[in-house]
Amino acid sequence: xxxxxxxxxxxxxxxxxxxxxxxxxxxxxxxxxxxxxxxxxxxxxxxxxxxxxxxxxxxxxxxxxxxxxxxxxxxxxxxxxxxxxxxxxxxxxxxxxxxxxxxxxxxxxxxxxxxxxxxxxxxxxxxxxxxxxxx
Amino acid sequence: xxxxxxxxxxxxxxxxxxxxxxxxxxxxxxxxxxxxxxxxxxxxxxxxxxxxxxxxxxxxxxxxxxxxxxxxxxxxxxxxxxxxxxxxxxxxxxxxxxxxxxxxxxxxxxxxxxxxxxxxxxxxxxxxxxxxxxxxxxxxxxxxxxxxxxxxxxxxxxxxxxxxxxxxxxxxxxxxxxxxxxxxxxxxxxxxxxxxxxxxxxxxxxxxxxxxxxxxxxxxxxxxxxxxxxxxxxxxxxxxxxxxxxxxxxxxxxxxxxxxxxxxxxxxxxxxxxxxxxxxxxxxxxxxxxxxxxxxxxxxxxxxxxxxxxxxxxxxxxxxxxxxxxxxxxxxxxxxxxxxxxxxxxxxxxxxxxxxxxxxxxxxxxxxxxxxxxxxxxxxxxxxxxxxxxxxxxxxxxxxxxxxxxxxxxxxxxxxxxxxxxxxxxxxxxxxxxxxxxxx
Amino acid sequence: xxxxxxxxxxxxxxxxxxxxxxxxxxxxxxxxxxxxxxxxxxxxxxxxxxxxxxxxxxxxxxxxxxxxxxxxxxxxxxxxxxxxxxxxxxxxxxxxxxxxxxxxxxxxxxxxxx
Numbered sequence: 001x002x003x004x005x006x007x008x009x010x011x012x013x014x015x016x017x018x019x020x021x022x023x024x025x026x027x028x029x030x031x032x033x034x035x036x037x038x039x040x041x042x043x044x045x046x047x048x049x050x051x052x053x054x055x056x057x058x059x060x061x062x063x064x065x066x067x068x069x070x071x072x073x074x075x076x077x078x079x080x081x082x083x084x085x086x087x088x089x090x091x092x093x094x095x096x097x098x099x100x101x102x103x104x105x106x107x108x109x110x111x112x113x114x115x116x117x118x119x120x121x122x123x124x125x126x127x128x129x130x131x132x133x134x135x
Numbered sequence: 136x137x138x139x140x141x142x143x144x145x146x147x148x149x150x151x152x153x154x155x156x157x158x159x160x161x162x163x164x165x166x167x168x169x170x171x172x173x174x175x176x177x178x179x180x181x182x183x184x185x186x187x188x189x190x191x192x193x194x195x196x197x198x199x200x201x202x203x204x205x206x207x208x209x210x211x212x213x214x215x216x217x218x219x220x221x222x223x224x225x226x227x228x229x230x231x232x233x234x235x236x237x238x239x240x241x242x243x244x245x246x247x248x249x250x251x252x253x254x255x256x257x258x259x260x261x262x263x264x265x266x267x268x269x270x271x272x273x274x275x276x277x278x279x280x281x282x283x284x285x286x287x288x289x290x291x292x293x294x295x296x297x298x299x300x301x302x303x304x305x306x307x308x309x310x311x312x313x314x315x316x317x318x319x320x321x322x323x324x325x326x327x328x329x330x331x332x333x334x335x336x337x338x339x340x341x342x343x344x345x346x347x348x349x350x351x352x353x354x355x356x357x358x359x360x361x362x363x364x365x366x367x368x369x370x371x372x373x374x375x376x377x378x379x380x381x382x383x384x385x386x387x388x389x390x391x392x393x394x395x396x397x398x399x400x401x402x403x404x405x406x407x408x409x410x411x412x413x414x415x416x417x418x419x420x421x422x423x424x425x426x427x428x429x430x431x432x433x434x435x436x437x438x439x440x441x442x443x444x445x446x447x448x449x450x451x452x453x454x455x456x457x458x459x460x461x462x463x464x465x466x467x468x469x470x471x472x473x474x475x476x477x478x479x480x481x482x483x484x485x486x487x488x489x490x491x492x493x494x495x496x497x498x499x500x501x502x503x504x505x506x507x508x509x510x511x512x513x514x515x516x517x518x519x520x521x522x523x524x525x526x527x528x529x530x531x532x533x534x535x536x537x538x539x540x541x542x543x544x545x546x547x548x549x550x551x552x553x554x555x556x557x558x559x560x561x562x563x564x565x566x567x568x569x570x571x572x573x574x575x
Numbered sequence: 576x577x578x579x580x581x582x583x584x585x586x587x588x589x590x591x592x593x594x595x596x597x598x599x600x601x602x603x604x605x606x607x608x609x610x611x612x613x614x615x616x617x618x619x620x621x622x623x624x625x626x627x628x629x630x631x632x633x634x635x636x637x638x639x640x641x642x643x644x645x646x647x648x649x650x651x652x653x654x655x656x657x658x659x660x661x662x663x664x665x666x667x668x669x670x671x672x673x674x675x676x677x678x679x680x681x682x683x684x685x686x687x688x689x
Contacts (some may be wrong), residue, residue: 004314096438382619
C-alpha cells in the first residue's frame with residue numbers, strides 16, 4: 001500500500017481535491033500553462049503571482065511504463081513486482097502523472113491506451129490519483 | 136575564508152557562446168585517488184574525510200607540487216546520493232575526535248566542508264580562494280577550469296569524495312516512513328527506483344528503433360573489462376570478476392528494462408585533480424593535459440520524467456556546445472568517456488556526440504562492433520562506474536591518463552590519444568570537459 | 576529423502592560481503608549427507624562458480640535468486656530450502672518458488688548443516 005501523505009501548505013490544494021475525488025493541476029493563468037509537479041513559479045514566465053489550481057478532465061493515455069522489482073520504499077516492497085506507468089493527460093500531454101495502473105496485470109500494460117482517473121486511499125487515509133485502463 | 140557555491144556565470148550553459156576564452160590555457164597536472172571500499176567500517180582512518188585528505192595529498196604528489204603552492208580549492212560538499220546518517224544512531228565520537236572539528240559533527244563523516252579540510256590539512260597554507268560545486272566531480276571540474284582560466288587562483292585542487300554506510304542504499308529516511316510530505320509524494324509515492332526514468336527512456340528507445348535489452352551486453356562486458364584494469368577501482372581491488380553474457384542477460388530486474396548490472400554499485404572513494412595554468416604546467420612532473428572547453432547542461436523536462444525526445448534533443452545540444460566551445464568536431468575525438476552510472480543512458484550521450492558518426496538509434500548496433508580499447512572506436516575506456524563503482528570520476532581520471540599515456544592496461548592502442556571528452560551524469564543535467572594532449 | 580539447499584552468499588556465507596553465519600564447513604557437512612547444494616545470489620553466476628571452485632567445494636548448481644523456481648525443474652528433490660539474509664529478496668523468492676526458508680543464523684543451527 002502506498003505511504004500516507006501529509007499535505008504541506010504548498011501542495012494542500014492538490015491533496016484536498018484528491019480527497020474529494022477531483023484531479024487538479026497547477027496552472028499559470030498568465031501563460032495558460034499547466035505544470036506538474038507544482039512549483040513556486042511558472043516554468044515559462046518565472047512568475048509566481050498567477051499560479052492557480054485547475055480541475056482536469058480525468059482522462060489520459062499511457063505513455064510508457066516500467067515494472068519495478070526492487071523498490072526502495074518499505075511499504076511497497078511486498079507488492080513487488082508492480083507496474084509504474086507514465087500517464088499523459090488529455091488536457092495537456094505535457095503533463096505526466098505516475099500510476100500503478102490498478103487492475104492491469106504486471107508487465108501487460110497497453111501503451112497508448114486510454115485511462116481515466118480513480119482515487120485510492122493511502123495508509124493515512126489521504127486519497128491519491130490513480131489511473132485505470134478504459135475498457 | 137567563506138566558501139560559497141560557484142555562480143551561474145562560471146558555467147558555459149548556452150549554445151552560441153563561441154570558443155572558450157581560456158581554451159588550452161588551463162591544464163590538469165595531477166591525479167590523486169584514495170582506496171575504495173564497499174561500505175565504511177566506521178574507523179577514523181577510512182572516513183570520507185580521511186580519504187579526501189589522502190586523495191588531495193596524492194594529487195599534489197603526483198603533480199610534484201608542494202602544498203604551499205596550492206592557492207585554490209573546489210570541492211563537492213555532498214558525499215552521497217542515498218546513504219544518510221540515521222537520525223537515531225549515535226555519532227561516532229572516536230572518529231569525530233580523531234580530527235579537528237567544525238560545528239557540524241558529521242563533517243568529514245557524511246559530508247565535507249572546505250573548513251574541515253583546511254583545519255585538517257594545515258599544510259595548505261596558501262589557499263585564498265575556494266568554491267563549492269554541486270552534485271559531482273564533473274561540475275567541480277568545470278568550476279575549477281574557469282577559476283584558473285579567470286585568474287582567480289593559479290593552482291587549484293578539485294575534490295569529490297563518496298561515503299557509503301552500513302545497510303542498504305536508499306532504504307532509510309523518507310523511504311522507510313509510513314507517511315511523507317505532500318511535495319515529495321508527488322513523485323515518490325509510486326516507488327520508482329533511481330534507474331526508473333532511464334529505464335523508461337531506454338524502453339521507448341528500443342520501441343522506436345527496434346532494439347532490445349540484450350544488445351547492451353557488449354557494452355557491459357567491455358565496461359567491466361576496462362574497469363578491472365583500473366587499479367584504483369572497486370572491482371579491481373575487491374572483486375575482480377569479469378562478466379559473461381549469461382551473467383548480464385539473466386540478472387534480475389530492478390525496474391524492467393533495467394537489471395541489476397545496468398546499475399552501478401555504491402562505494403566509498405575519493406579523487407582529486409590538480410589544475411593549473413598552461414604556463415605553470417610546463418614545469419610540473421606530469422605531462423599536462425589541456426582543457427579545451429567545459430559545458431554545462433541543465434535542461435528541465437516538461438513533465439515528471441524526461442521523454443526520449445527531450446533526452447535526444449538535450450544530448451544533441453550538449454554535443455554541439457562541446458564542439459563549439461572546443462573548436463573541434465566529432466571527428467577530432469580520439470575517445471569518449473561519457474557517464475554510465477545507469478548503463479542505459481550512455482548511448483544517449485554518445486549519440487548526442489555523434490561519436491564516430493553515429494546518430495540517434497545507432498548506438499546499440501555500434502556496441503556490437505569492436506568498442507574495445509584495442510580497436511578503432513573505444514567506448515568508455517575507463518570502464519566508468521560500471522567498471523569501478525559509483526564515483527562519477529573514473530571517466531575523468533582515465534581521460535587525463537589516456538592523454539598522458541599513463542592509463543596502463545587501459546591505454547587505448549587502436550587510435551592515438553589526442554582529444555577526449557568526459558562528463559555527466561544525466562542526459563538532461565550534467566557537466567562535460569574536453570581534454571587534449573596539446574593546447575591547440 | 577533427497578534435499579536441496581541453496582545459499583545466498585553476501586550476508587549469508589562466511590565468505591560473503593558482509594560475512595554471514597553459515598560456514599563452508601557447514602556446506603561440506605550438508606554435502607556429506609548427500610544434500611544437493613549450490614548458491615543463489617546476486618553475484619554473477621560465473622563469479623559464484625569461481626567462489627565454490629576457489630574454496631574447493633563441489634556444487635550442483637548456481638543461479639540468481641529470482642530464478643530459484645528453476646531449480647525445482649532441474650532437480651527432483653523432496654525438500655527444497657533456501658538460506659538468505661534479505662526478506663525482500665531471499666525470503667520472498669524462496670516462498671514464491673515453494674522453498675522452505677532459513678535465515679543464516681537459523682541455518683547455522685540446523686541439523687542439515689551440522
